Amino acid sequence: MPSPGDPDDALALFEGFLKRKGLKTTAQRRTMVRRLLERTGHFTAVDVHEGLKDEGEPVSLATVYRTLGLLEEAGLLQGHDFDDGQRRYERAHTREHHEHVICLDCRAVVEFQSPEIEALQDQVLAQHGFRMVHHSLTMFASCETLRATGTCARREAERRAGAPRTPPRRT
Amino acid sequence: MPSPGDPDDALALFEGFLKRKGLKTTAQRRTMVRRLLERTGHFTAVDVHEGLKDEGEPVSLATVYRTLGLLEEAGLLQGHDFDDGQRRYERAHTREHHEHVICLDCRAVVEFQSPEIEALQDQVLAQHGFRMVHHSLTMFASCETLRATGTCARREAERRAGAPRTPPRRT
DNA sequence: ATAGGTGCAAAACCTTTGCGCTGAC
DNA sequence: GTCAGCGCAAAGGTTTTGCACCTAT
Numbered sequence: 584m585p586s587p588g589d590p591d592d593a594l595a596l597f598e599g600f601l602k603r604k605g606l607k608t609t610a611q612r613r614t615m616v617r618r619l620l621e622r623t624g625h626f627t628a629v630d631v632h633e634g635l636k637d638e639g640e641p642v643s644l645a646t647v648y649r650t651l652g653l654l655e656e657a658g659l660l661q662g663h664d665f666d667d668g669q670r671r672y673e674r675a676h677t678r679e680h681h682e683h684v685i686c687l688d689c690r691a692v693v694e695f696q697s698p699e700i701e702a703l704q705d706q707v708l709a710q711h712g713f714r715m716v717h718h719s720l721t722m723f724a725s726c727e728t729l730r731a732t733g734t735c736a737r738r739e740a741e742r743r744a745g746a747p748r749t750p751p752r753r754t
Numbered sequence: 755m756p757s758p759g760d761p762d763d764a765l766a767l768f769e770g771f772l773k774r775k776g777l778k779t780t781a782q783r784r785t786m787v788r789r790l791l792e793r794t795g796h797f798t799a800v801d802v803h804e805g806l807k808d809e810g811e812p813v814s815l816a817t818v819y820r821t822l823g824l825l826e827e828a829g830l831l832q833g834h835d836f837d838d839g840q841r842r843y844e845r846a847h848t849r850e851h852h853e854h855v856i857c858l859d860c861r862a863v864v865e866f867q868s869p870e871i872e873a874l875q876d877q878v879l880a881q882h883g884f885r886m887v888h889h890s891l892t893m894f895a896s897c898e899t900l901r902a903t904g905t906c907a908r909r910e911a912e913r914r915a916g917a918p919r920t921p922p923r924r925t
Numbered sequence: 926a927t928a929g930g931t932g933c934a935a936a937a938c939c940t941t942t943g944c945g946c947t948g949a950c
Numbered sequence: 951g952t953c954a955g956c957g958c959a960a961a962g963g964t965t966t967t968g969c970a971c972c973t974a975t
Contacts, residue, residue, distance in 0.1 A: 607929060607974050628965080643932045648965060664835040668940085669964065684879070697878045700871070707868045708855070708893060718893040722879060722886050778949050778954055799940080814957045819940060839965080840939065 593620045593659055600657040611642045615650045616659070625663065625671040625692060663719060665692065682720040764791045764830055771828040782813045786821045787830070796834065796842040796863060834890060836863065853891040 594616050598608050618635060619626075626634075632647045642650075651672060654660040661675040665685050680701060684693040700720065708715050765787050769779050789806060790797075797805075803818045813821075822843055825831040832846040836856050851872060855864040871891065879886050 605929085609930060609974070611931070645933080645966080646931060649930085662837070664837050666833070666835055666841075670837075695878075697874075700874055700878060703868075703871050703874055704891070704893065707866070707871060708895075716894050718891065720875070720889065720891045722875065722889040724879075724887050776954085780949070780955060782956070816941080816958080817956060820955085 597654070597657055597659060601653075606653075611646050612650055612653075614640050614642060615647070615654070619654065619660065619672075620674060622674065625665075625673045627669045627671055629669075661717070663721070665721060666723075682722065684722045684724055768825070768828055768830060772824075777824075782817050783821055783824075785811050785813060786818070786825070790825065790831065790843075791845060793845065796836075796844045798840045798842055800840075832888075834892070836892060837894075853893065855893045855895055 594613065597612070597616050601608055601612070614635065615631070618638065618640070619631065628644065628647050628651055631651070632642065632644045635642050635647070651660065651662075655662050655672065659675055660672045663671050663673070663683065665671060665683070681694045681696045682700065684695070704718060704720075705715060765784065768783070768787050772779055772783070785806065786802070789809065789811070790802065799815065799818050799822055802822070803813065803815045806813050806818070822831065822833075826833050826843065829846055831843045834842045834844070834854065836842060836854070852865045852867045853871065855866070875889060875891075876886060
């Protein structure tokens with residue numbers, strides 16, 4: 584069965600989604616599915632727009648925004664808000680769902696998984712009579728704090744590489 | 755001892771914070787502390803600006819933004835991002851920390867507490883060598899889903915009243 | 926043929942900033 | 951008297967939209 588983690592199946596899934604909504608498969612949409620699903624880490628609309636331009640397959644920024652929205656709606660991308668004023672996306676279902684730790688000083692993003700937290704969230708929400716569609720748990724820590732504990736977010740993040748990073752916007 | 759939950763103590767706390775940073779206590783800052791700490795629910799900068807104007811104590815939007823930032827830094831307000839493009843604030847420490855459920859259709863916000871989730875977050879993060887500064891867990895659900903389970907976010911939210919609500923921005 | 930899509934430029938939004946004047950300390 | 955803060959208007963940055971032309975179905 585098709586899984587969104589496989590680039591080939593991803594395109595098929597997206598085309599099915601489009602067909603169901605009476606929308607069309609265009610060159611730009613195919614390009615974006617192909618390119619985005621080979622990416623790792625988090626990216627903004629502008630990242631995508633510039634990346635595609637550099638790779639010789641330019642897509643207008645307006646279309647990038649429109650298509651990112653569709654891809655999120657189709658469940659191929661997951662959107663996040665890290666409080667820095669830009670929406671960020673990452674591939675969905677590429678691996679187990681994970682939570683994010685943001686360094687308040689350098690804006691590095693560290694990820695980790697916790698099946699226990701997952702399970703507890705579902706369970707508690709169910710107790711309140713809700714069924715979760717998706718969720719976002721972001722924890723904020725400061726470099727100073729991390730340094731004191733011997734683990735710096737910046738160092739962790741650099742070890743991975745690949746995840747785009749932004750300098751802090753405010754003091 | 756002063757608690758930020760008490761409006762009188764809140765002003766004292768804020769003045770201490772300002773003094774420590776070499777900043778000044780002004781009429782606008784006092785007004786905002788007084789008015790904001792008698793609010794319930796979540797509010798945006800624009801909500802605050804319009805509210806103060808209506809109450810006959812206008813403060814410019816620029817100052818509202820500047821002061822909200824200070825109040826968050828001082829720990830009197832807690833900021834949230836609900837993915838609707840505007841930063842929202844609420845009083846900090848008014849009651850136990852709580853998580854948010856957002857209705858994807860009507861943007862209603864429902865809150866609930868879960869000491870279990872709290873504890874588990876701290877514990878898991880500690881296992882990874884981090885110390886949490888603060889966190890934000892937002893769960894998204896759709897009205898349709900909620901209706902199917904017999905609990906509608908809109909109905910829950912209306913029962914409370916007081917919390918500012920925004921119509922959905924996108925289709 | 927007929928929607929829907931694209932690119933461009935303009936608009937919309939939210940938030941921040943520059944600046945001259947005011948006011949707290 | 952100084953330095954920070956205020957209001958205003960302008961600038962910034964991100965995302966959305968109107969429109970004329972294009973293209974998948």
